[in-house]
Amino acid sequence: MSMSMSVSLFRTYRLACGHGFSSSGINSNSRFMSLLVVADASSLQASCRAINAANLAFGASSGTKDPSLSVLVCGSPDDSKELDDAAALFSKVCGVSEVLMAKSNALKHNLPAPMAALVTHVIKTKNFENAAAPNGTFARDFMPRAAALLDSPLIADVVDTVDAKTFTRPSYAGNAMETVERTGDGPTIVTFRPTAFDAAETNDTNAAPVVQVSDDALAAAAGSTSLGEFVSAENKDTGERADLSTARVVISGGRGVGDNFDKLYSLADAFGPDAAVGASRAAVDAGMCANDMQVGQTGKVVAPEVYIALGISGAIQHVAGMKDSKVIVAVNKDEDCPLFSIADVGYTGDLFEAVDRIKEEVQKKKA
CATH class of the missing domain: 3.40.50.620 (HUPs)
Incomplete structure:
Protein backbone atom coordinates (compact mmCIF):
# COMPACT_ATOMS: atom_id res chain seq x y z
CA MET A 1 0.00 0.00 0.00
CA GLY A 228 -34.28 -18.17 -8.85
CA GLU A 229 -34.06 -21.33 -6.81
CA PHE A 230 -31.37 -22.67 -4.50
CA VAL A 231 -30.32 -26.19 -5.49
CA SER A 232 -27.33 -27.17 -3.39
CA ALA A 233 -24.04 -25.99 -1.94
CA GLU A 234 -20.91 -27.80 -0.90
CA ASN A 235 -18.60 -26.22 1.62
CA LYS A 236 -15.42 -27.90 2.78
CA ASP A 237 -15.06 -27.65 6.55
CA THR A 238 -12.04 -25.48 7.27
CA GLY A 239 -12.38 -25.73 11.03
CA GLU A 240 -11.01 -22.67 12.82
CA ARG A 241 -8.96 -21.43 9.87
CA ALA A 242 -9.12 -17.84 8.70
CA ASP A 243 -11.20 -16.65 5.78
CA LEU A 244 -9.19 -16.99 2.58
CA SER A 245 -9.71 -13.35 1.56
CA THR A 246 -8.31 -11.93 4.80
CA ALA A 247 -5.87 -14.58 6.05
CA ARG A 248 -2.36 -13.56 7.10
CA VAL A 249 -0.84 -16.65 5.46
CA VAL A 250 -2.27 -18.33 2.36
CA ILE A 251 -1.04 -21.72 1.14
CA SER A 252 -2.25 -22.48 -2.38
CA GLY A 253 -1.91 -25.70 -4.32
CA GLY A 254 -1.97 -26.35 -8.03
CA ARG A 255 -2.76 -29.41 -10.07
CA GLY A 256 0.57 -30.89 -9.01
CA VAL A 257 -0.75 -31.35 -5.47
CA GLY A 258 -3.19 -33.97 -6.74
CA ASP A 259 -5.33 -35.53 -4.03
CA ASN A 260 -2.93 -34.47 -1.29
CA PHE A 261 -4.52 -31.19 -0.21
CA ASP A 262 -4.65 -32.64 3.30
CA LYS A 263 -0.90 -31.92 3.48
CA LEU A 264 -1.63 -28.26 2.75
CA TYR A 265 -4.26 -28.18 5.49
CA SER A 266 -1.72 -29.69 7.87
CA LEU A 267 0.78 -26.97 6.94
CA ALA A 268 -1.88 -24.30 7.47
CA ASP A 269 -2.62 -25.75 10.90
CA ALA A 270 1.07 -25.44 11.76
CA PHE A 271 0.97 -21.71 10.97
CA GLY A 272 -2.12 -21.27 13.14
CA PRO A 273 -5.70 -20.01 12.86
CA ASP A 274 -4.73 -17.01 10.72
CA ALA A 275 -3.66 -19.27 7.82
CA ALA A 276 -5.90 -20.47 4.99
CA VAL A 277 -5.66 -22.85 2.05
CA GLY A 278 -6.32 -21.80 -1.55
CA ALA A 279 -5.97 -23.34 -4.98
CA SER A 280 -5.38 -22.58 -8.62
CA ARG A 281 -8.19 -22.81 -11.15
CA ALA A 282 -6.58 -25.93 -12.63
CA ALA A 283 -6.85 -27.69 -9.27
CA VAL A 284 -10.46 -26.58 -8.81
CA ASP A 285 -11.45 -27.61 -12.34
CA ALA A 286 -9.86 -31.02 -11.75
CA GLY A 287 -12.14 -31.52 -8.74
CA MET A 288 -9.31 -31.56 -6.21
CA CYS A 289 -10.90 -28.92 -4.00
CA ALA A 290 -13.95 -26.70 -3.58
CA ASN A 291 -14.70 -23.77 -5.90
CA ASP A 292 -14.57 -21.24 -3.07
CA MET A 293 -10.86 -22.02 -2.62
CA GLN A 294 -9.91 -20.66 -6.04
CA VAL A 295 -7.48 -17.74 -6.05
CA GLY A 296 -7.30 -15.65 -9.18
CA GLN A 297 -9.08 -13.32 -11.54
CA THR A 298 -12.26 -15.42 -11.52
CA GLY A 299 -11.83 -16.51 -7.92
CA LYS A 300 -10.81 -14.71 -4.75
CA VAL A 301 -8.28 -11.89 -4.61
CA VAL A 302 -5.89 -12.19 -1.68
CA ALA A 303 -3.05 -10.07 -0.33
CA PRO A 304 -1.66 -11.90 2.71
CA GLU A 305 1.63 -11.26 4.44
CA VAL A 306 2.89 -14.59 3.08
CA TYR A 307 1.61 -16.43 0.00
CA ILE A 308 3.01 -19.93 -0.56
CA ALA A 309 2.32 -21.33 -4.04
CA LEU A 310 2.85 -25.09 -4.34
CA GLY A 311 2.88 -26.65 -7.79
CA ILE A 312 1.37 -23.54 -9.42
CA SER A 313 2.86 -22.44 -12.72
CA GLY A 314 1.73 -18.81 -12.48
CA ALA A 315 -0.87 -18.25 -15.19
CA ILE A 316 -1.76 -14.57 -15.58
CA GLN A 317 -5.27 -15.20 -14.25
CA HIS A 318 -3.86 -16.67 -11.02
CA VAL A 319 -1.24 -13.95 -10.60
CA ALA A 320 -4.00 -11.32 -10.81
CA GLY A 321 -5.45 -12.72 -7.59
CA MET A 322 -2.31 -12.85 -5.45
CA LYS A 323 0.33 -10.47 -6.85
CA ASP A 324 -0.22 -7.93 -4.05
CA SER A 325 0.93 -10.41 -1.39
CA LYS A 326 3.71 -9.02 0.79
CA VAL A 327 5.98 -12.09 0.40
CA ILE A 328 5.50 -14.68 -2.35
CA VAL A 329 7.06 -18.13 -2.00
CA ALA A 330 6.94 -20.36 -5.09
CA VAL A 331 7.70 -24.08 -5.09
CA ASN A 332 7.78 -25.94 -8.40
CA LYS A 333 9.80 -28.74 -9.96
CA ASP A 334 9.98 -26.75 -13.22
CA GLU A 335 12.85 -24.27 -12.94
CA ASP A 336 11.27 -22.23 -15.77
CA CYS A 337 8.02 -21.80 -13.86
CA PRO A 338 6.67 -18.29 -14.68
CA LEU A 339 5.72 -17.66 -11.07
CA PHE A 340 9.40 -17.56 -10.12
CA SER A 341 9.64 -14.22 -11.96
CA ILE A 342 7.51 -12.45 -9.32
CA ALA A 343 8.36 -14.62 -6.30
CA ASP A 344 10.45 -13.29 -3.44
CA VAL A 345 11.56 -16.84 -2.62
CA GLY A 346 11.71 -19.65 -5.18
CA TYR A 347 12.45 -23.34 -4.63
CA THR A 348 12.91 -25.84 -7.42
CA GLY A 349 12.16 -29.35 -6.25
CA ASP A 350 9.56 -31.72 -4.88
CA LEU A 351 6.69 -29.74 -3.40
CA PHE A 352 5.85 -32.35 -0.76
CA GLU A 353 9.41 -32.31 0.54
CA ALA A 354 9.15 -28.51 0.64
CA VAL A 355 5.88 -28.71 2.59
CA ASP A 356 7.48 -31.00 5.17
CA ARG A 357 10.51 -28.74 5.53
CA ILE A 358 8.42 -25.57 5.87
CA LYS A 359 6.17 -27.25 8.42
CA GLU A 360 9.18 -28.45 10.41
CA GLU A 361 10.70 -24.95 10.49
CA VAL A 362 7.38 -23.34 11.52
CA GLN A 363 6.98 -25.83 14.36
CA LYS A 364 10.54 -25.18 15.52
CA LYS A 365 9.88 -21.44 15.63
CA LYS A 366 6.74 -22.00 17.67
CA ALA A 367 8.35 -24.46 20.09
Whole structure:
Protein backbone atom coordinates (compact mmCIF):
# COMPACT_ATOMS: atom_id res chain seq x y z
CA MET A 1 0.00 0.00 0.00
CA SER A 2 1.42 3.40 -0.94
CA MET A 3 2.27 6.07 1.61
CA SER A 4 -0.44 8.37 0.20
CA MET A 5 -3.02 5.62 0.64
CA SER A 6 -1.89 5.05 4.24
CA VAL A 7 -2.23 8.75 5.01
CA SER A 8 -5.69 8.85 3.46
CA LEU A 9 -6.79 5.84 5.49
CA PHE A 10 -5.48 7.42 8.69
CA ARG A 11 -7.36 10.61 7.86
CA THR A 12 -10.53 8.59 7.40
CA TYR A 13 -10.10 6.90 10.78
CA ARG A 14 -9.69 10.30 12.45
CA LEU A 15 -12.80 11.67 10.76
CA ALA A 16 -14.94 8.61 11.39
CA CYS A 17 -14.02 8.38 15.06
CA GLY A 18 -14.77 12.05 15.62
CA HIS A 19 -11.20 13.18 16.25
CA GLY A 20 -10.15 16.66 15.22
CA PHE A 21 -8.69 16.92 11.72
CA SER A 22 -8.66 19.83 9.35
CA SER A 23 -8.24 19.76 5.60
CA SER A 24 -8.85 22.27 2.84
CA GLY A 25 -11.31 19.82 1.29
CA ILE A 26 -13.35 19.35 4.48
CA ASN A 27 -15.11 22.22 6.19
CA SER A 28 -18.07 22.93 8.42
CA ASN A 29 -20.19 24.03 5.46
CA SER A 30 -19.84 20.69 3.66
CA ARG A 31 -23.06 18.73 3.37
CA PHE A 32 -23.71 15.27 4.70
CA MET A 33 -23.74 12.36 2.29
CA SER A 34 -25.92 9.28 2.86
CA LEU A 35 -24.22 5.96 2.31
CA LEU A 36 -25.29 2.32 2.55
CA VAL A 37 -22.82 -0.55 2.93
CA VAL A 38 -24.24 -4.04 2.35
CA ALA A 39 -22.26 -6.24 4.73
CA ASP A 40 -21.43 -9.93 4.51
CA ALA A 41 -22.23 -11.42 7.91
CA SER A 42 -20.10 -14.47 7.13
CA SER A 43 -16.99 -12.39 6.39
CA LEU A 44 -16.74 -9.74 9.09
CA GLN A 45 -13.22 -8.53 8.34
CA ALA A 46 -13.92 -8.07 4.62
CA SER A 47 -17.04 -6.09 5.49
CA CYS A 48 -15.14 -3.88 7.96
CA ARG A 49 -12.60 -3.16 5.25
CA ALA A 50 -15.43 -2.24 2.85
CA ILE A 51 -16.91 0.11 5.46
CA ASN A 52 -13.56 1.85 5.81
CA ALA A 53 -13.17 2.03 2.03
CA ALA A 54 -16.64 3.56 1.73
CA ASN A 55 -15.78 6.12 4.41
CA LEU A 56 -12.65 6.97 2.46
CA ALA A 57 -14.46 7.28 -0.85
CA PHE A 58 -17.56 9.14 0.20
CA GLY A 59 -16.30 10.89 3.31
CA ALA A 60 -12.77 12.23 3.51
CA SER A 61 -12.11 12.35 -0.24
CA SER A 62 -15.52 13.70 -1.23
CA GLY A 63 -15.42 17.10 0.43
CA THR A 64 -18.34 16.23 2.72
CA LYS A 65 -18.65 15.96 6.44
CA ASP A 66 -18.57 12.46 7.86
CA PRO A 67 -21.06 10.55 5.73
CA SER A 68 -24.30 9.30 7.26
CA LEU A 69 -23.30 5.65 7.01
CA SER A 70 -25.73 2.77 7.42
CA VAL A 71 -24.80 -0.91 7.30
CA LEU A 72 -27.29 -3.47 5.99
CA VAL A 73 -27.08 -6.97 7.50
CA CYS A 74 -29.37 -9.54 5.90
CA GLY A 75 -30.03 -13.26 5.94
CA SER A 76 -32.33 -16.02 7.11
CA PRO A 77 -33.94 -16.18 10.58
CA ASP A 78 -32.23 -19.59 10.84
CA ASP A 79 -28.94 -17.69 11.11
CA SER A 80 -30.16 -15.19 13.70
CA LYS A 81 -27.20 -15.59 16.04
CA GLU A 82 -24.65 -15.01 13.28
CA LEU A 83 -26.61 -12.00 12.02
CA ASP A 84 -27.04 -10.53 15.51
CA ASP A 85 -23.34 -10.98 16.29
CA ALA A 86 -22.41 -9.30 13.00
CA ALA A 87 -24.80 -6.41 13.65
CA ALA A 88 -23.32 -5.94 17.12
CA LEU A 89 -19.83 -5.70 15.64
CA PHE A 90 -20.79 -3.32 12.85
CA SER A 91 -22.64 -1.08 15.29
CA LYS A 92 -19.31 -0.39 17.01
CA VAL A 93 -17.41 0.47 13.82
CA CYS A 94 -16.33 4.10 13.75
CA GLY A 95 -18.49 6.19 11.44
CA VAL A 96 -21.51 3.86 11.39
CA SER A 97 -24.69 5.75 12.29
CA GLU A 98 -27.10 2.80 12.19
CA VAL A 99 -27.26 -0.91 11.37
CA LEU A 100 -30.24 -2.08 9.32
CA MET A 101 -31.30 -5.67 9.98
CA ALA A 102 -33.23 -7.75 7.45
CA LYS A 103 -34.23 -11.30 8.39
CA SER A 104 -36.36 -13.30 5.97
CA ASN A 105 -36.51 -16.81 4.59
CA ALA A 106 -36.37 -15.16 1.16
CA LEU A 107 -32.81 -14.04 1.96
CA LYS A 108 -31.51 -17.49 2.79
CA HIS A 109 -28.43 -18.38 0.71
CA ASN A 110 -28.20 -14.74 -0.47
CA LEU A 111 -29.87 -15.48 -3.81
CA PRO A 112 -29.28 -12.56 -6.21
CA ALA A 113 -32.89 -11.68 -7.11
CA PRO A 114 -34.30 -11.20 -3.59
CA MET A 115 -31.06 -9.60 -2.37
CA ALA A 116 -31.13 -7.10 -5.24
CA ALA A 117 -34.81 -6.35 -4.60
CA LEU A 118 -34.12 -5.71 -0.91
CA VAL A 119 -31.09 -3.49 -1.53
CA THR A 120 -32.91 -1.51 -4.22
CA HIS A 121 -35.95 -0.96 -1.99
CA VAL A 122 -33.80 0.21 0.95
CA ILE A 123 -31.81 2.60 -1.26
CA LYS A 124 -34.93 4.12 -2.79
CA THR A 125 -37.03 4.46 0.35
CA LYS A 126 -34.22 5.81 2.53
CA ASN A 127 -32.79 8.00 -0.25
CA PHE A 128 -29.23 6.72 -0.08
CA GLU A 129 -26.96 8.60 -2.46
CA ASN A 130 -24.34 5.83 -2.58
CA ALA A 131 -24.18 2.10 -1.94
CA ALA A 132 -21.18 -0.18 -1.52
CA ALA A 133 -20.27 -3.77 -0.68
CA PRO A 134 -17.12 -5.88 -0.36
CA ASN A 135 -16.17 -7.26 -3.77
CA GLY A 136 -16.32 -11.05 -3.90
CA THR A 137 -18.69 -13.94 -4.26
CA PHE A 138 -21.13 -12.40 -1.76
CA ALA A 139 -21.92 -9.27 -3.79
CA ARG A 140 -20.91 -10.39 -7.26
CA ASP A 141 -24.44 -11.38 -8.27
CA PHE A 142 -26.83 -9.02 -6.51
CA MET A 143 -24.95 -5.69 -6.69
CA PRO A 144 -25.00 -5.58 -10.54
CA ARG A 145 -28.73 -6.44 -10.43
CA ALA A 146 -29.38 -3.68 -7.91
CA ALA A 147 -27.44 -1.20 -10.04
CA ALA A 148 -29.53 -2.17 -13.08
CA LEU A 149 -32.79 -1.80 -11.15
CA LEU A 150 -31.65 1.67 -10.07
CA ASP A 151 -30.53 2.55 -13.60
CA SER A 152 -27.06 3.27 -12.23
CA PRO A 153 -23.65 1.97 -13.31
CA LEU A 154 -21.71 -0.47 -11.16
CA ILE A 155 -18.05 0.29 -10.49
CA ALA A 156 -16.59 -3.03 -9.36
CA ASP A 157 -13.40 -4.11 -7.60
CA VAL A 158 -12.25 -0.62 -6.61
CA VAL A 159 -8.78 -0.50 -5.06
CA ASP A 160 -8.35 3.26 -4.62
CA THR A 161 -10.42 6.43 -4.65
CA VAL A 162 -9.83 9.87 -6.11
CA ASP A 163 -13.09 11.46 -5.01
CA ALA A 164 -16.72 10.48 -4.47
CA LYS A 165 -17.26 9.84 -8.18
CA THR A 166 -13.79 8.81 -9.38
CA PHE A 167 -12.26 5.42 -8.62
CA THR A 168 -9.30 3.25 -9.55
CA ARG A 169 -9.79 -0.41 -10.44
CA PRO A 170 -7.63 -3.10 -12.07
CA SER A 171 -8.14 -4.21 -15.65
CA TYR A 172 -6.52 -6.71 -18.04
CA ALA A 173 -6.15 -9.27 -15.24
CA GLY A 174 -4.48 -6.71 -12.99
CA ASN A 175 -1.81 -5.73 -15.51
CA ALA A 176 -3.19 -2.20 -15.83
CA MET A 177 -5.05 0.19 -13.55
CA GLU A 178 -7.88 2.31 -14.89
CA THR A 179 -9.43 5.42 -13.41
CA VAL A 180 -13.21 5.46 -13.79
CA GLU A 181 -15.39 8.54 -13.33
CA ARG A 182 -19.06 8.11 -12.55
CA THR A 183 -21.29 10.51 -14.52
CA GLY A 184 -25.03 11.16 -14.51
CA ASP A 185 -27.60 11.16 -11.75
CA GLY A 186 -28.73 8.48 -9.32
CA PRO A 187 -26.87 6.60 -6.60
CA THR A 188 -23.27 5.53 -7.11
CA ILE A 189 -22.93 1.74 -6.73
CA VAL A 190 -19.45 0.45 -5.86
CA THR A 191 -17.79 -2.76 -4.72
CA PHE A 192 -14.43 -2.43 -2.97
CA ARG A 193 -11.63 -4.98 -3.00
CA PRO A 194 -11.28 -5.73 0.74
CA THR A 195 -7.57 -6.54 0.59
CA ALA A 196 -6.78 -3.05 -0.74
CA PHE A 197 -7.98 -1.35 2.46
CA ASP A 198 -7.41 -1.66 6.16
CA ALA A 199 -10.30 -2.66 8.42
CA ALA A 200 -12.21 0.18 10.04
CA GLU A 201 -11.58 0.91 13.69
CA THR A 202 -14.18 0.16 16.37
CA ASN A 203 -15.42 2.14 19.34
CA ASP A 204 -16.99 0.05 22.11
CA THR A 205 -18.34 3.06 24.00
CA ASN A 206 -20.65 4.46 21.34
CA ALA A 207 -22.54 1.71 19.49
CA ALA A 208 -24.95 2.66 16.72
CA PRO A 209 -28.57 1.49 16.97
CA VAL A 210 -29.72 -1.69 15.22
CA VAL A 211 -32.97 -1.03 13.34
CA GLN A 212 -35.21 -3.53 11.57
CA VAL A 213 -35.95 -2.81 7.91
CA SER A 214 -39.56 -2.18 6.96
CA ASP A 215 -42.06 -4.93 6.17
CA ASP A 216 -42.27 -3.50 2.65
CA ALA A 217 -38.54 -4.11 2.16
CA LEU A 218 -38.89 -7.74 3.24
CA ALA A 219 -41.95 -8.09 0.99
CA ALA A 220 -39.90 -6.82 -1.96
CA ALA A 221 -37.34 -9.57 -1.33
CA ALA A 222 -40.03 -12.22 -0.92
CA GLY A 223 -41.67 -11.11 -4.16
CA SER A 224 -38.53 -11.93 -6.15
CA THR A 225 -37.94 -15.49 -4.96
CA SER A 226 -39.60 -16.97 -8.06
CA LEU A 227 -36.74 -15.63 -10.20
CA GLY A 228 -34.28 -18.17 -8.85
CA GLU A 229 -34.06 -21.33 -6.81
CA PHE A 230 -31.37 -22.67 -4.50
CA VAL A 231 -30.32 -26.19 -5.49
CA SER A 232 -27.33 -27.17 -3.39
CA ALA A 233 -24.04 -25.99 -1.94
CA GLU A 234 -20.91 -27.80 -0.90
CA ASN A 235 -18.60 -26.22 1.62
CA LYS A 236 -15.42 -27.90 2.78
CA ASP A 237 -15.06 -27.65 6.55
CA THR A 238 -12.04 -25.48 7.27
CA GLY A 239 -12.38 -25.73 11.03
CA GLU A 240 -11.01 -22.67 12.82
CA ARG A 241 -8.96 -21.43 9.87
CA ALA A 242 -9.12 -17.84 8.70
CA ASP A 243 -11.20 -16.65 5.78
CA LEU A 244 -9.19 -16.99 2.58
CA SER A 245 -9.71 -13.35 1.56
CA THR A 246 -8.31 -11.93 4.80
CA ALA A 247 -5.87 -14.58 6.05
CA ARG A 248 -2.36 -13.56 7.10
CA VAL A 249 -0.84 -16.65 5.46
CA VAL A 250 -2.27 -18.33 2.36
CA ILE A 251 -1.04 -21.72 1.14
CA SER A 252 -2.25 -22.48 -2.38
CA GLY A 253 -1.91 -25.70 -4.32
CA GLY A 254 -1.97 -26.35 -8.03
CA ARG A 255 -2.76 -29.41 -10.07
CA GLY A 256 0.57 -30.89 -9.01
CA VAL A 257 -0.75 -31.35 -5.47
CA GLY A 258 -3.19 -33.97 -6.74
CA ASP A 259 -5.33 -35.53 -4.03
CA ASN A 260 -2.93 -34.47 -1.29
CA PHE A 261 -4.52 -31.19 -0.21
CA ASP A 262 -4.65 -32.64 3.30
CA LYS A 263 -0.90 -31.92 3.48
CA LEU A 264 -1.63 -28.26 2.75
CA TYR A 265 -4.26 -28.18 5.49
CA SER A 266 -1.72 -29.69 7.87
CA LEU A 267 0.78 -26.97 6.94
CA ALA A 268 -1.88 -24.30 7.47
CA ASP A 269 -2.62 -25.75 10.90
CA ALA A 270 1.07 -25.44 11.76
CA PHE A 271 0.97 -21.71 10.97
CA GLY A 272 -2.12 -21.27 13.14
CA PRO A 273 -5.70 -20.01 12.86
CA ASP A 274 -4.73 -17.01 10.72
CA ALA A 275 -3.66 -19.27 7.82
CA ALA A 276 -5.90 -20.47 4.99
CA VAL A 277 -5.66 -22.85 2.05
CA GLY A 278 -6.32 -21.80 -1.55
CA ALA A 279 -5.97 -23.34 -4.98
CA SER A 280 -5.38 -22.58 -8.62
CA ARG A 281 -8.19 -22.81 -11.15
CA ALA A 282 -6.58 -25.93 -12.63
CA ALA A 283 -6.85 -27.69 -9.27
CA VAL A 284 -10.46 -26.58 -8.81
CA ASP A 285 -11.45 -27.61 -12.34
CA ALA A 286 -9.86 -31.02 -11.75
CA GLY A 287 -12.14 -31.52 -8.74
CA MET A 288 -9.31 -31.56 -6.21
CA CYS A 289 -10.90 -28.92 -4.00
CA ALA A 290 -13.95 -26.70 -3.58
CA ASN A 291 -14.70 -23.77 -5.90
CA ASP A 292 -14.57 -21.24 -3.07
CA MET A 293 -10.86 -22.02 -2.62
CA GLN A 294 -9.91 -20.66 -6.04
CA VAL A 295 -7.48 -17.74 -6.05
CA GLY A 296 -7.30 -15.65 -9.18
CA GLN A 297 -9.08 -13.32 -11.54
CA THR A 298 -12.26 -15.42 -11.52
CA GLY A 299 -11.83 -16.51 -7.92
CA LYS A 300 -10.81 -14.71 -4.75
CA VAL A 301 -8.28 -11.89 -4.61
CA VAL A 302 -5.89 -12.19 -1.68
CA ALA A 303 -3.05 -10.07 -0.33
CA PRO A 304 -1.66 -11.90 2.71
CA GLU A 305 1.63 -11.26 4.44
CA VAL A 306 2.89 -14.59 3.08
CA TYR A 307 1.61 -16.43 0.00
CA ILE A 308 3.01 -19.93 -0.56
CA ALA A 309 2.32 -21.33 -4.04
CA LEU A 310 2.85 -25.09 -4.34
CA GLY A 311 2.88 -26.65 -7.79
CA ILE A 312 1.37 -23.54 -9.42
CA SER A 313 2.86 -22.44 -12.72
CA GLY A 314 1.73 -18.81 -12.48
CA ALA A 315 -0.87 -18.25 -15.19
CA ILE A 316 -1.76 -14.57 -15.58
CA GLN A 317 -5.27 -15.20 -14.25
CA HIS A 318 -3.86 -16.67 -11.02
CA VAL A 319 -1.24 -13.95 -10.60
CA ALA A 320 -4.00 -11.32 -10.81
CA GLY A 321 -5.45 -12.72 -7.59
CA MET A 322 -2.31 -12.85 -5.45
CA LYS A 323 0.33 -10.47 -6.85
CA ASP A 324 -0.22 -7.93 -4.05
CA SER A 325 0.93 -10.41 -1.39
CA LYS A 326 3.71 -9.02 0.79
CA VAL A 327 5.98 -12.09 0.40
CA ILE A 328 5.50 -14.68 -2.35
CA VAL A 329 7.06 -18.13 -2.00
CA ALA A 330 6.94 -20.36 -5.09
CA VAL A 331 7.70 -24.08 -5.09
CA ASN A 332 7.78 -25.94 -8.40
CA LYS A 333 9.80 -28.74 -9.96
CA ASP A 334 9.98 -26.75 -13.22
CA GLU A 335 12.85 -24.27 -12.94
CA ASP A 336 11.27 -22.23 -15.77
CA CYS A 337 8.02 -21.80 -13.86
CA PRO A 338 6.67 -18.29 -14.68
CA LEU A 339 5.72 -17.66 -11.07
CA PHE A 340 9.40 -17.56 -10.12
CA SER A 341 9.64 -14.22 -11.96
CA ILE A 342 7.51 -12.45 -9.32
CA ALA A 343 8.36 -14.62 -6.30
CA ASP A 344 10.45 -13.29 -3.44
CA VAL A 345 11.56 -16.84 -2.62
CA GLY A 346 11.71 -19.65 -5.18
CA TYR A 347 12.45 -23.34 -4.63
CA THR A 348 12.91 -25.84 -7.42
CA GLY A 349 12.16 -29.35 -6.25
CA ASP A 350 9.56 -31.72 -4.88
CA LEU A 351 6.69 -29.74 -3.40
CA PHE A 352 5.85 -32.35 -0.76
CA GLU A 353 9.41 -32.31 0.54
CA ALA A 354 9.15 -28.51 0.64
CA VAL A 355 5.88 -28.71 2.59
CA ASP A 356 7.48 -31.00 5.17
CA ARG A 357 10.51 -28.74 5.53
CA ILE A 358 8.42 -25.57 5.87
CA LYS A 359 6.17 -27.25 8.42
CA GLU A 360 9.18 -28.45 10.41
CA GLU A 361 10.70 -24.95 10.49
CA VAL A 362 7.38 -23.34 11.52
CA GLN A 363 6.98 -25.83 14.36
CA LYS A 364 10.54 -25.18 15.52
CA LYS A 365 9.88 -21.44 15.63
CA LYS A 366 6.74 -22.00 17.67
CA ALA A 367 8.35 -24.46 20.09
